[in-house]
Amino acid sequence: MTFIEFLQWPAMAITVLAAWYMGSVRARRRVIAFWCFTAGNVLWVVWGASHEAYGLITLEIVLALMNMRGLKKNMVESRQAG
Secondary structure, three states, X not given: OOHHHXXXXXXXXXXXXXXXXXXXXXXXXXXXXXXXHHHHHHHHHHHHXXXXXXXXXXXXXXXXXXXXXXXXXXXXXXXXXX
């Protein structure tokens, strides 16, 4: 297994971890989820580029943008809550 082939496993694990943290009621854990999702997005883009998986690359970019939107909303709600 090449290094690029191996990347799919940490990408998957990090993405699952991010999804777990995203369900938290604590804002700090949702921020951790954001950074995990971002790391997973990067790994999936690298893996996808090596396999010419342009649909996957596009998906990861769109998901990253949606995660940025969610982080922004999370920060606004955290400030309003106290």
